[in-house]
Amino acid sequence: MARVIEFDLSRRSVRELNQYLHHELPAGEQRVEILNPNGMHSLAVGLDAPIDVEIRGHAGYFIAGMNKQASVTVHGNVGWSVAENIMSGTVRVKGCASECAGASGHGGLLVIEEDASSRCGISMKGCDIVVGGSVGHMSAFMAQAGTLVVCGDAGPSLGDSLYEATIYVGGRIASLGADAQEEPMTKADFDRVASLLKQAGIERDPKSFKRVASKRSLYHWHADAEQEY
Amino acid sequence: MSRLRLEESYSFNRDVLDYIQHASEHGLYEIRGLGAKRKLPTFDDLTFLTASASRYPLEGYREKCVSKTVLGTRHAKQPVELEIPITIAGMSFGALSANVKDALGRAATAMGTSTTTGDGGMTPEERVSSKTLVYQCLPSRYGFNPDDLRKADAIELVIGQGAKPGGGGMLLGQKISPRVAKMRTLPEGIDQRSACRHPDWTGPDDLTIKIEELREITDWRVPIYIKLGATRVREDVKLAVKAGADVVVIDGMQGGTAATQQVFIENTGIPTLAAIPLAVQALEEMDVFGEVQLIISGGIRTGADVAKALALGADAVAIGQGVLMSLGCNSEHWCQGDKKIDATADYAKLDTAPGYCHHCHTGKCPVGVTTQDPQLEQRMQPEWGARRLKNYLQTMTMELTTLARACGKSNVHHLEREDLVALTIEAAAMAKVPLAGTSWIPGASGGV
Ligand code: SF4
Numbered sequence: 001m002a003r004v005i006e007f008d009l010s011r012r013s014v015r016e017l018n019q020y021l022h023h024e025l026p027a028g029e030q031r032v033e034i035l036n037p038n039g040m041h042s043l044a045v046g047l048d049a050p051i052d053v054e055i056r057g058h059a060g061y062f063i064a065g066m067n068k069q070a071s072v073t074v075h076g077n078v079g080w081s082v083a084e085n086i087m088s089g090t091v092r093v094k095g096c097a098s099e100c101a102g103a104s105g106h107g108g109l110l111v112i113e114e115d116a117s118s119r120c121g122i123s124m125k126g127c128d129i130v131v132g133g134s135v136g137h138m139s140a141f142m143a144q145a146g147t148l149v150v151c152g153d154a155g156p157s158l159g160d161s162l163y164e165a166t167i168y169v170g171g172r173i174a175s176l177g178a179d180a181q182e183e184p185m186t187k188a189d190f191d192r193v194a195s196l197l198k199q200a201g202i203e204r205d206p207k208s209f210k211r212v213a214s215k216r217s218l219y220h221w222h223a224d225a226e227q228e229y
Numbered sequence: 230m231s232r233l234r235l236e237e238s239y240s241f242n243r244d245v246l247d248y249i250q251h252a253s254e255h256g257l258y259e260i261r262g263l264g265a266k267r268k269l270p271t272f273d274d275l276t277f278l279t280a281s282a283s284r285y286p287l288e289g290y291r292e293k294c295v296s297k298t299v300l301g302t303r304h305a306k307q308p309v310e311l312e313i314p315i316t317i318a319g320m321s322f323g324a325l326s327a328n329v330k331d332a333l334g335r336a337a338t339a340m341g342t343s344t345t346t347g348d349g350g351m352t353p354e355e356r357v358s359s360k361t362l363v364y365q366c367l368p369s370r371y372g373f374n375p376d377d378l379r380k381a382d383a384i385e386l387v388i389g390q391g392a393k394p395g396g397g398g399m400l401l402g403q404k405i406s407p408r409v410a411k412m413r414t415l416p417e418g419i420d421q422r423s424a425c426r427h428p429d430w431t432g433p434d435d436l437t438i439k440i441e442e443l444r445e446i447t448d449w450r451v452p453i454y455i456k457l458g459a460t461r462v463r464e465d466v467k468l469a470v471k472a473g474a475d476v477v478v479i480d481g482m483q484g485g486t487a488a489t490q491q492v493f494i495e496n497t498g499i500p501t502l503a504a505i506p507l508a509v510q511a512l513e514e515m516d517v518f519g520e521v522q523l524i525i526s527g528g529i530r531t532g533a534d535v536a537k538a539l540a541l542g543a544d545a546v547a548i549g550q551g552v553l554m555s556l557g558c559n560s561e562h563w564c565q566g567d568k569k570i571d572a573t574a575d576y577a578k579l580d581t582a583p584g585y586c587h588h589c590h591t592g593k594c595p596v597g598v599t600t601q602d603p604q605l606e607q608r609m610q611p612e613w614g615a616r617r618l619k620n621y622l623q624t625m626t627m628e629l630t631t632l633a634r635a636c637g638k639s640n641v642h643h644l645e646r647e648d649l650v651a652l653t654i655e656a657a658a659m660a661k662v663p664l665a666g667t668s669w670i671p672g673a674s675g676g677v
Contacts, residue, residue: 018445041438046375046446061435062442066375081429087374103429104370106414123370123428125414142424144414164416219419220402221257 005029010036014043021047041079044072047089061098064091067108083110086127099136102129105146111200118155121148124165130200138177140167140212149196151204159212167212168193170204179218183211258492260399262589262599263550264392264485264528269500271483272534274656275649276665279635287634294630295640298545300522301383301452301475304444308452308475309361309383311545312341313626314641315535318480318526318549319365319385319456321347323400323409324487324589326606327354329556329598332614334358339615340622345385345547348398348423350412351377358611363454366443368397369423371413375446383476384443385454386436388427388465391484391501391527393493394458398423401488403592406601433468440473454478459504459527460497466511476522477512478547479504483528485550487599488590501527501538503659509542518542532628539629540644541660555621556614557596559586563608570608572596 005025007017017034021044025032034055037043041060044053047070055063058076068087077095086105092113093101099117102110105127112120112129118136121129126145134152141157143165153171160177167180168189176182193206237243251259280286287294301308317337322330324347331354337344343361346352350372356362364381366373378384389395400409402418410417430439440453452475457465459481469477481501486494505525512518525538526547538546550558561583562569572583575595579588589599597608633641636648650665651657657664658671 015445015449019448022448042442042445045442046379048375061438062429065442066378066446068375080435084429085370085373085375100429104373106374119428123424125370142428163419219416221260221420 003029004031004033006033006035008035009038009040009043014040017043018045021049021051021053025049025051037074037076039079044070047072050089058095063093067091077114082112083108083127086110096133101131102127105129107146109196109199111202113202115152120150121146121165121167124148128196128199130196130202132200132202134171137174140165141177143167147192147196149193149200149209151197151202159214161218162212162214164214166192168209169212170208170210173210173212176212179215180212181215183213185209185211258490260401260488260590261491261494261587262485262487263494263587264483265495266587267495269483269528270502270653270655270659271500271528272502272537274502274653275537275651275660275662277536277540277632277636277648278650279632279648280637284637286637287639289631289634292634293639294634295642296626296630298642300524300545301454302522303452303475303517303520304449304473305383305452305475306448306450307382309343309363311343311361313622314539314543314545314629315340315529315622315625316342316363316524316545316547317344317552318484318547319345319347319363319387320549320552321349321398321400321487322352322355322412323347323349323404323601324599326597326600326609327352327408328606328609328611329614330355331358331611332556332609332618333552334362335611335615336618336622337361339619340626342622343382348400349409350374351380352412356380365456367423368425368427369413370428371415371423378443379447381447381451383452383454384447385456385478386440386443386474387456388469389456389458389460389480390486391458391480391482391498392486393489394460394480394498395425396489396493396497397425399486399488399590401590401592404590404601409601433472436468436472444473452476454524456480458484458497459499459501462499462504462507463511466508467515470512470515470517470521474521476524476544477508478524478526479508480547481525481527484526485553500659501525501529502656505538505541505543506659506661512542532625533632535625535629536632536641536644537649539641540648541646541662544642551621552618553598555618556598556609557617558594558598559583560596563596564613565608572608 037057037059039060045065048068053072055074061079064072066085071090073092081100083091084103086108088108092111096114097112097116101116101120104123110129113132115133120135120139122141124143124146130149137155144163148167151170156174157177159180298311298314338360344359345363363383367387400421454476455469455474456478482498522544525543572595594600649662
């Protein structure tokens with residue numbers, strides 16, 4: 001079994017960490033533990049290798065940004081834009097996430113075990129996001145593709161200006177945004193929710209979820225949209 | 230016999246009447262391409278005080294005048310090194326055809342300068358054809374990915390654009406071809422409206438952290454530019470510098486677009502001429518003039534414009550609309566080998582004519598420049614376009630060095646504000662150079 005390499009941020013810099021993860025990780029080593037993150041930003045960004053990274057503590061902005069292949073777990077809370085532009089792999093936050101979690105993510109899976117703040121899944125382009133708790137306002141704003149699963153409640157203006165992404169909410173929806181609508185759940189939807197909950201390791205009955213998708217009424221310019229543009 | 234006296238209203242003239250009729254009929258604002266058409270103070274309102282008895286000129290054909298330009302020296306391990314200070318501005322694949330993007334790359338590479346991606350990501354064609362390629366990070370993040378980021382020679386974080394500062398991009402359905410839709414992860418044929426704010430950061434403090442993230446991902450290798458539409462230039466440049474920009478790009482009011490609301494194009498931002506001194510002032514006040522480079526864009530057309538922008542303090546310029554025109558935009562014809570094919574009927578189908586067209590948003594460009602139509606795009610062949618654009622860049626560079634030599638400079642970057650005077654009071658006030666024949670800079674100095 002590969003040994004676990006420890007990287008202590010009380011002694012080394014973020015720049016050294018990312019440099020190490022990008023270029024210096026010895027061949028065959030697949031597990032790195034980052035100690036003393038203390039709210040630092042841009043940890044484990046731009047990874048492109050099938051490695052496991054454990055961040056032991058709370059971390060700042062842009063954690064695991066643009067992730068490819070890697071599996072990154074934060075044992076704590078994170079600041080803004082965790083896993084922004086994620087391409088593949090898995091990013092898991094054991095605590096809460098601040099704003100814009102998974103912003104513009106193209107692929108892969110982001111799991112927030114507790115709550116995520118506003119604009120969770122903004123502009124997402126194909127990634128999957130599972131939030132164990134609730135999400136703040138304007139979540140999945142302009143989301144283009146992918147799936148956002150919210151086990152708790154969703155704040156106001158959920159799915160505003162939504163394109164082809166799908167949102168599933170287990171709790172209450174404060175309000176829907178422009179062009180978003182609730183739709184009946186089909187078998188494919190229940191299966192999709194069940195599969196994502198399983199991948200996320202969250203136990204919840206898929207039957208309690210509602211589906212939100214785009215009305216597609218803003219896809220083309222016309223005068224009757226009443227300034228929703 | 231009584232004579233009918235026709236008096237047009239100044240406030241409600243025929244243009245305004247047209248506007249009101251159009252708005253009443255359609256209930257939607259007008260969308261169009263290119264830049265501001267209204268009369269604005271421009272570089273034409275400045276003139277050079279070239280050498281005479283008090284300064285001596287350099288020989289036009291014998292003495293060298295350096296045009297090499299280095300951008301991004303502040304933090305990047307590999308700054309961008311260019312042979313000329315004229316770069317190609319960001320224009321998207323989607324707005325432009327793949328043939329055009331290819332032509333831009335070939336011409337820029339031949340002249341030793343850079344091209345820039347746009348809203349929609351990097352095409353393999355432009356990466357191959359461009360020796361130096363600047364990768365834009367825009368609010369939409371269409372097609373944005375770490376692989377292309379690492380292939381880039383510089384990153385341009387776009388906060389605003391001169392044609393529409395405060396607004397997002399737009400691409401109407403007729404240009405969302407299958408390839409464009411795939412690159413942008415959008416349904417084919419929809420009218421696409423990009424976000425105007427970035428999805429993962431909001432204010433200048435967040436921007437500082439965003440820049441750090443981009444640097445970490447790219448191992449601090451490439452420079453990071455910040456592009457701003459020219460509005461509160463002095464304040465915005467300071468914030469960009471504080472956030473860590475290596476290069477600041479200011480796009481003035483005359484800057485072009487492939488499609489946006491007419492109300493934006495004509496009513497927002499400040500003229501390029503006014504923006505440069507404010508940007509320079511901000512850099513000087515932050516004590517980073519020369520350390521953080523300044524690129525100016527928005528209505529740059531000629532070598533004289535470039536020379537004047539440099540004299541006012543820019544390190545380089547970026548051109549967009551001029552590039553399109555070099556490739557045939559607003560020409561009466563397009564070329565098939567040596568044959569010139571008349572395109573006026575195609576302009577007429579768009580209710581316009583050569584010289585007046587701003588219909589890039591339609592996707593039906595009569596000369597095949599701003600289109601995704603497989604037939605129309607054949608009208609602009611990459612080899613032909615690359616040759617034309619290279620000629621245009623070469624001409625501008627020759628004009629630039631001609632003026633620099635005449636001012637006694639052996640390096641185009643030695644041109645200075647002191648070499649210029651203004652021909653109008655407005656230009657003097659905006660460019661902060663004296664009105665010709667006086668020492669008066671309105672707003673900055675006292676009497677004549
Ligand atoms: S000729 Fe083509 S590029 Fe030029 S304004 Fe018209 S549509 Fe746009």
